Amino acid sequence: MTRCLPSRIDQPGVRTLTYERSGNPRILAALCGSTALFLFILLGNVAFAQTDADISEEEAAATADKSVQVEFDFFDGAAPISIAQLKQMEKHFKELSGDVKDATVSVQVGSNQGTGVIVTRDGYVMTAAHVIGGADRPAIIKLPDGTELEAKTLGLNRQFDSGLLKIKAKDKYPYLSPGVSSELKTGQWVMAIGHPGGWEEDRGLVYRIGRILNNGDSAISTDCSLVGGDSGGPLVDMNGDVVGIHSRIGMRVSDNVHVPVDVFSEQWDDLSKGRDWGRGIGGVNPANEPWIGMSMEGDTLVIESVVEKGPADKAGIKKGDRVMEIDGVRLRSQRRFRTLFQRAEPKEKLKIKIKRDDKEMDIEVTVGSRKDADDPR
Amino acid sequence: MTPGNDLGNISLQTSQLNDPAMKTKNAIHSSIIKSHSVAIFCALFISFSGSSVLAIGVQEAPPTQQEDDKKKEKYEKGAEEQDKSEQDKSEQDESKKNDEVKDDKKETEEKQDAAEENTDSESPSEGRRRGRRSRSRASSRTSNGFLDAFQPVIGPTAKATVQIRRNDKTIALGAIVSADGYVLTKLSELKTPITCRLADGKDVSAYVYGVHPETDLALLKVEGDKLPVVPWATEDTLDIGNWLATVKDGIRPLGVGVVGVNARLIKPQSGFMGVNLRQTERGVEITNVTADSPAQKGGLDRGDVVIKVNGESFTEIDKLIPRVKSFPPGEEIRLTVLRDGNEIVADVVLGEERSLNPLYERSNQQNTMGGNRLSKRRQNFPSAVQHDTFLKPEDCGGPVVDVDGKVVGINIARQGRVASLMLPASLAQKVVNDLKTGQWAPAVVHKNRIDEINRTLQDLMTQVALSPMNNDDLEKKIKELNEKEKSLREKLDNTYRERLRAEWEIEQASQTFDSAKSEIERLQKEREKLVDGTK
Numbered sequence: 001m002t003r004c005l006p007s008r009i010d011q012p013g014v015r016t017l018t019y020e021r022s023g024n025p026r027i028l029a030a031l032c033g034s035t036a037l038f039l040f041i042l043l044g045n046v047a048f049a050q051t052d053a054d055i056s057e058e059e060a061a062a063t064a065d066k067s068v069q070v071e072f073d074f075f076d077g078a079a080p081i082s083i084a085q086l087k088q089m090e091k092h093f094k095e096l097s098g099d100v101k102d103a104t105v106s107v108q109v110g111s112n113q114g115t116g117v118i119v120t121r122d123g124y125v126m127t128a129a130h131v132i133g134g135a136d137r138p139a140i141i142k143l144p145d146g147t148e149l150e151a152k153t154l155g156l157n158r159q160f161d162s163g164l165l166k167i168k169a170k171d172k173y174p175y176l177s178p179g180v181s182s183e184l185k186t187g188q189w190v191m192a193i194g195h196p197g198g199w200e201e202d203r204g205l206v207y208r209i210g211r212i213l214n215n216g217d218s219a220i221s222t223d224c225s226l227v228g229g230d231s232g233g234p235l236v237d238m239n240g241d242v243v244g245i246h247s248r249i250g251m252r253v254s255d256n257v258h259v260p261v262d263v264f265s266e267q268w269d270d271l272s273k274g275r276d277w278g279r280g281i282g283g284v285n286p287a288n289e290p291w292i293g294m295s296m297e298g299d300t301l302v303i304e305s306v307v308e309k310g311p312a313d314k315a316g317i318k319k320g321d322r323v324m325e326i327d328g329v330r331l332r333s334q335r336r337f338r339t340l341f342q343r344a345e346p347k348e349k350l351k352i353k354i355k356r357d358d359k360e361m362d363i364e365v366t367v368g369s370r371k372d373a374d375d376p377r
Numbered sequence: 378m379t380p381g382n383d384l385g386n387i388s389l390q391t392s393q394l395n396d397p398a399m400k401t402k403n404a405i406h407s408s409i410i411k412s413h414s415v416a417i418f419c420a421l422f423i424s425f426s427g428s429s430v431l432a433i434g435v436q437e438a439p440p441t442q443q444e445d446d447k448k449k450e451k452y453e454k455g456a457e458e459q460d461k462s463e464q465d466k467s468e469q470d471e472s473k474k475n476d477e478v479k480d481d482k483k484e485t486e487e488k489q490d491a492a493e494e495n496t497d498s499e500s501p502s503e504g505r506r507r508g509r510r511s512r513s514r515a516s517s518r519t520s521n522g523f524l525d526a527f528q529p530v531i532g533p534t535a536k537a538t539v540q541i542r543r544n545d546k547t548i549a550l551g552a553i554v555s556a557d558g559y560v561l562t563k564l565s566e567l568k569t570p571i572t573c574r575l576a577d578g579k580d581v582s583a584y585v586y587g588v589h590p591e592t593d594l595a596l597l598k599v600e601g602d603k604l605p606v607v608p609w610a611t612e613d614t615l616d617i618g619n620w621l622a623t624v625k626d627g628i629r630p631l632g633v634g635v636v637g638v639n640a641r642l643i644k645p646q647s648g649f650m651g652v653n654l655r656q657t658e659r660g661v662e663i664t665n666v667t668a669d670s671p672a673q674k675g676g677l678d679r680g681d682v683v684i685k686v687n688g689e690s691f692t693e694i695d696k697l698i699p700r701v702k703s704f705p706p707g708e709e710i711r712l713t714v715l716r717d718g719n720e721i722v723a724d725v726v727l728g729e730e731r732s733l734n735p736l737y738e739r740s741n742q743q744n745t746m747g748g749n750r751l752s753k754r755r756q757n758f759p760s761a762v763q764h765d766t767f768l769k770p771e772d773c774g775g776p777v778v779d780v781d782g783k784v785v786g787i788n789i790a791r792q793g794r795v796a797s798l799m800l801p802a803s804l805a806q807k808v809v810n811d812l813k814t815g816q817w818a819p820a821v822v823h824k825n826r827i828d829e830i831n832r833t834l835q836d837l838m839t840q841v842a843l844s845p846m847n848n849d850d851l852e853k854k855i856k857e858l859n860e861k862e863k864s865l866r867e868k869l870d871n872t873y874r875e876r877l878r879a880e881w882e883i884e885q886a887s888q889t890f891d892s893a894k895s896e897i898e899r900l901q902k903e904r905e906k907l908v909d910g911t912k
Contacts, residue, residue, distance in 0.1 A: 077516065079523040086526055086620055086780045093618030093635060187516030196795045202641060207617050208765040208795060209635045211518050223517045225765055227794040228743050251747035253767050253794055254517065 075238045077187035077211065089189070092238065096191060097207050099240045102174035106142035106199045107131055107165065107232055109153060115194040115233030116141065116165060117242055118175040119264075123149075123167030124272065126178075126264055127232030128247050129156035129282030132163040135274045139165055144205055155271035158285065159278030160218055160263045161247040163232070164271040176234060179241030181220060181260035188212045192224035192256075194233030194246055213254070218263070220244045223254040247281065289370035290344040296323075299334050303354075311368040317354065324360060325353035519767065524629045527622045530782030534624045536605040538775050540574040541567065541583075541597070547574070550625060550775025551597065552787060554809050558601035559586065561809055563774035563789055564593045565754040569875055573599050576626045584879040585819050585872070587812030592800055593754050593789055596812035600883055607776050610783035610802050615639070621764045621777050621799070623788055630778075634766030640801050645757035647702035648710070648727025652677060656694040659715065660684055675725035678716065685713035688840070701727075711850065722850060744793040752790040761798040762786060768797045820876070823869040830862050 072078055072085050080086045107116040107127050114131035118124070125141060132139065132153040139151040149167050156163040167173065184190075192208045210224030222235065226246050235244035235258045244258030264271065276285045293310020294303055294317060301323045306313045323331060326340050327350060344350055346369035353362050515522060537553040541562050551562035551573065560573060560583065573583045587596040615636055622630035651670020652663045660682040666673050683697060684690060687710055691697040704710055706729040713722050745751060752770040764777075766788075773788040777799050786799035800808075811817060834855060841851050 079516075079520070080526045081522075082526060083529055083780055090618060090620050090635075090780060094616055097617045197793070202644075203638055203763075206637045206763065206795065207635065208637055209518065209618075211516055213517060223519065225767070225795040230795075249743065249794075253747060253749050254519070255747075 074189050077185045077189065079187070093191070093209065096236070096238065096240055097193075100176060100191065100193055100234065100236050101144055101205060103176045104144065104193045104205055104234055106195050107151075108140040108142070109133060109137055113195075113198050113229060114231035115229065115246065117193075117232075117234035117245070118167070118173045119178055119242060120175055121172050123151075123169075123171065123173045124154075125151065125165040125167065126234070126242065126245050126261075127163045127165060128245055128259065129158045129161045129163040129278075130247075131232040132156055132165060133283070134285065135276040141165065141167055142199060146201070153274075155267075155273060155275040155277075156282055157263070157267055157271065157278040158276075158282030158288075159280045160259050161281040162245065162259050162263050162267065162271065163282070164264070166272075176236065176240060176242050178261045178265055179237050179239065179243045180265075181215065181243045181262045182217075184212050184215045184220065184237070184243055186212055186214065189238055190222055190224060190243065191236050191238075192222070192226060192230070192233065192246065192258075193236070194226065194230035196227045196229045198229040210256070215260070217260065219247070220258045220260050222256050222258065224256055225253050226256045284370075286371040287369050288346060290341060290346055290348075291368040291370045291373045292341065292365060293368060293373065296334050296337075301331055301334055301337060307373070310373070311365050315352075315363050315365040317352070317363060317365070318356070321354040321356050323352060324355050325351075327351050519632065521629065524622075524633060527620075527630050527633065527778075527780075528628050530780065531622060531624050531630055531778055532628065532782075533605065533608050534776050534778050534782060534784055535626055535628065536576045537607040538576060538624050538626055539599075540626065541571050541774065542574055542580065543568060543571050547771050549771055549773060550788070552607045552774075552776040552784065553604050554596075554606060554806075555813075556602065556604050556606055558599040558604055559809070559813065560597040560599060561774075561787060561805060562595055562597060563752075563787075564588050564590065564595035566752070566770065566774060567595055569871075571597070573597065574626075576605070582879060582882055584876050587815065587817035588819050588822050589808050589812055589817055590822070592758060592804065592808050594787070594800070594805065594808045594812070596809060596817075600886070607784045608782065609806055610779065610781075610785045613785075613801060613803055615762060615779070615785055615801070619785075620780050621762075621766060621785065622779075623766050623768065623772065623777050624775060625772070631772055631775075632766040632768060634764040634797065636762055637765050637796070638763035640760045640762045643756055643758040643761050643798065646706055646729060648704040648706050648708055649729060650675075650677075650701060650725055650727060654683070654694055654698070657682070660692050661694045661697050663714075671725050671728040675712070675723045676721075677712065677714065677723050677725065681714035681716050681721070683712055683714050684720070685711075687711050688713075688837075711854075746794075749791075749794055751792065755790040755792040755798065758789060758798065758800065760804055761789060761800055763792070763796050763798055765795060766797050773797075819872045820869055823865055823872065827862055827865050827869070830858050830865070834858050834862075 072080065072088070074080060074085070074089050074092075080089055103118040105116050105118060105125060107114050107125065109132050112131055112133055114127060116125040116127035116131070119126050133156075135153055135155055137153040139153050141149045141151045143149065149169060151165045151167045154164040154166055189209065189211055192210060193205055196206050208224045208226075210222045212220065212222055214221045220235070220243070222244075224235065226233075226249050230246045231248075233246045234242045235246065237243045243261050245261065245264070246256070247259045248257045249255055250257070270277070277288055279285075279288060291310070292312050293307035294312035295305050296302060297304045303312075303317060303319055303321045303323070305319055306317055323337060325331060326337060329336075329340060331337050331340075341350075344367045346367050348367045350365045350367055351362055352365055353360055355361075517523075534552075539551045539553060539560055540547040541549040541551050541560075548568070548571070549563050549566040551560040553559070554561050567585065569585065571583055572580045574580050581599045581601070583597040583599045585595055586598040589595065617636050617639060619636045621634050621636060623632045623634075625631040649670075650672040651667035652672045653665035654661050655664050656662075663672075663677060663679055663681045663683065666677055666679055684692075686697065686700055689700070691700065701710070704727055706727050709724055709726045711722055711724050713720055715721075750770055752773055768788060768791045770791050773790055775788055776784040777786045777788055779785045784802055786801050787805045788797060789800045790798040792798050815821075837851050837855055837858070841855075
């Protein structure tokens with residue numbers, strides 16, 4: 001046993017075990033003569049899924065007496081300080097690149113091209129929302145060997161840039177398991193895989209190494225350099241579990257942003273049901289853009305016109321009314337009204353206070369969607 | 378959807394997330410005022426899409442973990458209050474906000490660039506002491522702490538790595554490949570006169586001994602007899618995931634990455650016309666001309682039948698296409714086409730396929746943004762390993778070592794945002810052996826090119842002599858070739874002169890050395906005499 005890992009388990013939550021096997025960091029750091037977190041793992045018959053609390057000191061000493069090789073733990077973000085440690089990592093990178101290869105695919109939806117990763121045996125593929133662009137669209141999945149498979153886009157959350165596809169043909173596909181992104185630590189080593197610049201027959205997948213620079217709830221940043229075409233590709237931890245999906249980049253080569261895989265895990269039901277929601281990184285689905293169906297005079301808050309049978313009209317708002325409040329917030333400018341209104345979700349009920357003939361009155365508007373405006377029924 | 382709207386949407390969006398990593402533009406605005414060190418960046422999509430816009434938001438560079446936690450705490454405590462106060466503020470000056478954010482961003486970028494330039498213009502000793510990546514965070518893969526792990530193995534290579542310098546700037550790195558002063562480097566970055574800065578900081582003059590355009594390698598010669606030589610790897614065991622450390626001159630690598638794609642042929646970029654063709658009985662017919670393409674600019678039309686390329690006749694599509702593709706972008710080719718029974722000539726300046734394709738255009742932009750400069754020549758190598766080390770064009774030409782400290786290749790190009798290219802050691806060594814023979818001396822290579830042009834000239838003149846028709850085209854071509862020949866001759870003369878001068882300098886230096894040596898000997902003898910005298 002060289003990889004000192006519990007075997008891959010499919011339920012995300014179980015992965016926590018991997019991170020509980022650290023020893024007392026302070027003591028170990030002292031051993032290294034450094035304040036950095038270096039974790040030593042003893043090779044041999046130790047069950048690594050156990051926490052150190054489960055191994056008594058005597059047991060540990062006994063194992064050490066058998067004199068087994070001492071390894072350092074880069075899984076938790078320790079930086080190598082010796083050639084032996086670099087070699088240990090290198091050996092692992094090589095194995096890892098082999099493990100993750102088959103499940104990383106090219107994704108083509110219309111004129112959009114990106115990368116994706118198969119995450120279930122029956123062919124669910126994680127990618128970025130902006131790669132698929134919408135729900136229920138035909139897509140082509142290209143396996144690393146060039147095999148093309150028909151697929152369909154399922155759900156997407158445009159706020160986080162998460163998107164899901166499903167390969168149509170029933171088969172058993174190579175896949176990678178989702179990990180738990182919330183447990184990623186700053187400095188942790190990760191590998192990014194993708195098709196930068198799009199699919200290239202004589203090049204294939206491109207592998208990059210980097211470390212977690214920041215781990216937020218809605219975005220992970222790393223110094224794995226990414227570029228157009230990588231979108232939707234997997235960021236994997238040293239276990240080979242998917243912890244992020246490539247989404248966007250910043251100006252510097254070290255600014256690379258990934259969707260945390262937890263976003264997928266938590267919203268799996270909605271994504272797999274084909275829900276298209278959220279606004280932001282993945283654009284806006286017209287069905288989710290709030291629409292009220294009225295216009296105001298110039299920069300004022302005075303209603304200029306209302307769209308017949310639109311949300312404002314249905315609620316009883318009339319030309320000449322002055323909007324005073326929205327959900328209890330006093331308004332001083334039209335801009336403010338727009339800002340606040342943009343936050344509403346279609347079908348949400350909004351309380352709007354208007355002034356008509358010097359009388360103030362409360363009106364409840366059921367927010368419509370831009371889709372209704374473009375496509376009136 | 379305009380980018381401006383997108384900015385608005387993003388800020389709305391992010392403000393709804395209780396996530397400190399993605400905050401509102403208001404927060405970004407204030408944080409920039411507070412601290413210059415906060416880098417913001419434009420988040421860009423990284424897929425190819427014909428429809429979406431490029432810039433989709435302004436985001437704060439990821440905060441450090443501590444900052445993050447602090448912000449999170451603050452955020453959780455008073456998320457609502459904060460939100461409200463920000464809203465109020467935004468109401469007052471929101472109209473200016475977008476512009477201001479943009480300006481600030483620009484300013485920050487400029488500062489970054491300036492900072493980078495400062496680093497570059499440092500004296501080498503300062504650069505070594507401070508380390509090039511001193512601005513990197515401790516937990517990144519460019520952090521000094523991590524790079525230092527390679528210290529035990531890079532010494533021998535660092536001692537044999539030189540900086541190729543011109544006008545007080547490093548234009549490339551090089552590897553000393555023999556103790557008597559042969560230095561391997563990247564050809565296309567060279568512009569004479571050059572000097573080599575050895576690892577001990579000494580500047581020595583150098584001349585180009587051999588050039589190998591196929592691999593873009595050049596062999597330089599410097600004076601020396603016991604110079605340290607790079608330790609070449611003896612076997613080729615590289616595979617995806619292998620660590621690669623790019624060595625400069627210090628005890629710390631310039632950068633570290635891994636093999637991302639195994640050695641492969643890097644195809645040349647081929648010239649592009651922008652036409653659709655089909656085979657007909659009359660020849661190869663143009664069925665479509667892309668708008669704004671080189672073909673359209675050159676006057677080609679749908680229905681034209683291409684019969685000649687630069688005077689060479691073609692009747693088959695399978696022969697014509699590879700011929701056109703064999704010309705590089707930027708080359709002007711003369712097509713002879715049949716239109717309404719008349720022969721018409723069209724001069725087409727070949728373009729890059731990418732320039733017409735919005736998808737590739739974007740990729741190009743992403744590859745070069747943030748000051749990520751690319752090598753002039755970054756395509757067309759017989760074999761190269763792709764790795765993810767962050768390099769600048771002037772970091773190429775030098776040795777790359779594995780974890781054993783053996784030189785496994787020579788960096789040959791910064792190709793894009795995610796890619797650096799390295800020629801494998803076996804190929805580089807083979808080229809060194811070829812170049813050492815002297816058959817690839819710049820003078821010889823230039824001479825061969827001149828001979829080739831002369832042959833073409835002869836051919837054309839024969840054609841002129843044999844043809845009773847209007848020869849304006851041929852005459853024009855001949856004039857062009859004459860000019861090319863003239864410039865090559867000048868280059869050749871320059872190279873000769875440089876070489877002669879270098880040899881003269883060496884001669885002078887050795888004379889000075891000899892006279893100093895004899896002076897010392899004379900003094901020693903005198904001293905011995907004096908000693909004898911006192912006895």
